[in-house]
Amino acid sequence: MGENRRFRWTLSFLLLLGLTLLLSLWNLRAGSVSLTLPEVAQTLLQGQRDTTAGHILWDIRLPRLLSALLLGGALSVAGFLLQTFFANPIAGPFVLGISAGAKLAVALVLLATLGRGIALGSAGLILAAFAGAMAAMGVILLLSGRVRSMSLLVVCGVMIGYLCSAVTELVVTFADDSNLVNLHNWSMGSFSGLSWANVGTICAFVFPALVCALMLSKPMGAYQMGEGYAVSVGLDLRRFRFALIGLSSLLSACVTAFAGPISFVGIAVPQLMKSLFGTARPLILLPACFLGGGAFCLLCDLLARTLFAPTELSISTVTAVFGAPVVVWMLLRRQERRRGA
Amino acid sequence: MKEVILEARSLAVGYGTRRVLEKLNFCVYRGELLSLIGPNGAGKSTLLRTLARQLPPVGGAVLLEGRELGGIPAPALARRLSVLLTQRVEPERMSAAEVVSTGRYPYTGRLGILSGRDWDKVEEAMALLHLEDLAFKPFVQLSDGQRQRVMVARALCQEPELLILDEPTSYLDIRHKLELLNLLRTLAREQGLAVVLSLHELDLAQRASDRVLCLREGRAERWGSPEAVLTGAYLRQLYELPEGSCDPLLGIFELRPGTGAPRCFVIGGGGRGIPVYRRLARLGIPFAAGVLHENDLDLPVARALAAEVVTQRAWEPIGAAELARARAILEGCELLICCLSEFGSMNLGNQQLLDWAGGRLRRCGAAELLNGEMETITGL
Numbered sequence: 055m056g057e058n059r060r061f062r063w064t065l066s067f068l069l070l071l072g073l074t075l076l077l078s079l080w081n082l083r084a085g086s087v088s089l090t091l092p093e094v095a096q097t098l099l100q101g102q103r104d105t106t107a108g109h110i111l112w113d114i115r116l117p118r119l120l121s122a123l124l125l126g127g128a129l130s131v132a133g134f135l136l137q138t139f140f141a142n143p144i145a146g147p148f149v150l151g152i153s154a155g156a157k158l159a160v161a162l163v164l165l166a167t168l169g170r171g172i173a174l175g176s177a178g179l180i181l182a183a184f185a186g187a188m189a190a191m192g193v194i195l196l197l198s199g200r201v202r203s204m205s206l207l208v209v210c211g212v213m214i215g216y217l218c219s220a221v222t223e224l225v226v227t228f229a230d231d232s233n234l235v236n237l238h239n240w241s242m243g244s245f246s247g248l249s250w251a252n253v254g255t256i257c258a259f260v261f262p263a264l265v266c267a268l269m270l271s272k273p274m275g276a277y278q279m280g281e282g283y284a285v286s287v288g289l290d291l292r293r294f295r296f297a298l299i300g301l302s303s304l305l306s307a308c309v310t311a312f313a314g315p316i317s318f319v320g321i322a323v324p325q326l327m328k329s330l331f332g333t334a335r336p337l338i339l340l341p342a343c344f345l346g347g348g349a350f351c352l353l354c355d356l357l358a359r360t361l362f363a364p365t366e367l368s369i370s371t372v373t374a375v376f377g378a379p380v381v382v383w384m385l386l387r388r389q390e391r392r393r394g395a
Numbered sequence: 396m397k398e399v400i401l402e403a404r405s406l407a408v409g410y411g412t413r414r415v416l417e418k419l420n421f422c423v424y425r426g427e428l429l430s431l432i433g434p435n436g437a438g439k440s441t442l443l444r445t446l447a448r449q450l451p452p453v454g455g456a457v458l459l460e461g462r463e464l465g466g467i468p469a470p471a472l473a474r475r476l477s478v479l480l481t482q483r484v485e486p487e488r489m490s491a492a493e494v495v496s497t498g499r500y501p502y503t504g505r506l507g508i509l510s511g512r513d514w515d516k517v518e519e520a521m522a523l524l525h526l527e528d529l530a531f532k533p534f535v536q537l538s539d540g541q542r543q544r545v546m547v548a549r550a551l552c553q554e555p556e557l558l559i560l561d562e563p564t565s566y567l568d569i570r571h572k573l574e575l576l577n578l579l580r581t582l583a584r585e586q587g588l589a590v591v592l593s594l595h596e597l598d599l600a601q602r603a604s605d606r607v608l609c610l611r612e613g614r615a616e617r618w619g620s621p622e623a624v625l626t627g628a629y630l631r632q633l634y635e636l637p638e639g640s641c642d643p644l645l646g647i648f649e650l651r652p653g654t655g656a657p658r659c660f661v662i663g664g665g666g667r668g669i670p671v672y673r674r675l676a677r678l679g680i681p682f683a684a685g686v687l688h689e690n691d692l693d694l695p696v697a698r699a700l701a702a703e704v705v706t707q708r709a710w711e712p713i714g715a716a717e718l719a720r721a722r723a724i725l726e727g728c729e730l731l732i733c734c735l736s737e738f739g740s741m742n743l744g745n746q747q748l749l750d751w752a753g754g755r756l757r758r759c760g761a762a763e764l765l766n767g768e769m770e771t772i773t774g775l
Contacts, residue, residue: 279484334487
């Protein structure tokens, strides 16, 4: 409908793609060892791995870049799914306590294993984070049976987040300091230190989940009209909710497991994409959020790495600085739009 | 014989174990409009939601084309039945046309992309509700009445055989109410669409419905044609209206008048008295009305509002007995208001009354009274 909108959507996608490409190149170039564009191109195209530049690019910057891209995209998609489900613009993995649940589980597992002298690999960490995220989501789902109002449910999620954080603090306070370096690093949120194997695992989770989310775009569109109308056009509410929650938990658990809790990407990016594309139609917004989230995280990671180099900032520090104002601005804009301004 | 599309068999509706309505037995026929009427809280919305399978029945069964409603697969049901709910929707960044297009859900493919035919249906439905100019406006910026029409268009473009509308006329102005009911009648007649709707406007229900179902105190009190069911006496009972002050079918809903002995006497007739009665009632001034023939247009309102009414049988000249009664009332009044400028042969009694009162109390015409400040003119 309307050639204008098609044009706008195409243009927006092209813009996002261009932005992603630009930020990718910049990310490859910039860092403690600055490389020139021809160097980057030569190293990548010729597959030189044994030079210093090759080592930096192939083993450090490229996997980090791909993880930021994939995880940022996954986080925004999870945010968009949760916002649709809760019909609330501030719903997201971080707000709903899913990230905090993952963090608590990781803390508990780390303490339990390190105390006994067992070294836990990244697979163990990921599993723990995954279990924690799913447990937090499970509590929210249990509550959703009792709490009718969606905004109240979001408040419950926030409280669960605080509770998990408090328990984590408690556990950390009484733990041996040396055990916690690992946990501390992880819980600050960072894309650093991710390997090609990690990238492979991330792909194995994120892409199938994304395809499933796209398959859900039709019922999601119906659900945006409210439960009553969604059911009246033939939506199987129970199955739909199950699928939506499962997917968003899976995506946010995956992100939290690999990169730690990252705030604001899940809220800010879907809002930005809705503004950019001028629609909330899931079929358009799902890929848009994926691309946009990737680009957003590339930018934030670039800043986290280079702003105060050689000191590296935690990724949440940067996402919050950019994300929080965006969220406030969006909420104000939204209110004005409702009033017909 | 008309074909039954929906049937309720000893149906009970409600929430959980709480029964709002029970022992419901009625049918909806193809090409007919069934209106649910009843006071607030009677269970109209609960029943409609049950008929639309938004709520499971608490007891009994609903059959759609002879099949139990609960057993029909959701996509198949969505192609036969569409709804208008009272719940408010706040879809984000959707134009009116996009909201209408969500009605095409049962007909689109896996990804929900609308075909040219689907958009044709959307346009058709929007045209039926005169929404062409609003098509690209953001839904959340529309007025309540415009939103209501968009939601009706959404229900229509779902191409239902049975349409369930919960208070479709709410928020609509009088012109759009009439247009909507005309449209539903046309669709019922030409396409055999069956419609179940709840209506608060009894006068409209009487004109538009083929059948009405009256709900009160947990059951269906009556089910039948509006001519048989909707009598003034029954409606007063259904809505527990005070005797006399209301006749829903004539559209008479009078506010409570002033009480006490009449302070002025109004000579009315032929509809001229009604505005004066209402003005006096609004100001809380008790009055008497007379002498009215029993077939006079003024009489129902006079009965509802006047402290006393003097009447004469239809087509009979006003006689001595009526005049004597009127004079007795006039003795206690401070003002005579005459709404008539000429008197026919059957109505000469009123002229005599006017002449008789001439020397005894103040007189005033209806026109000067209604155009001026009534308080200063009447001195009441």
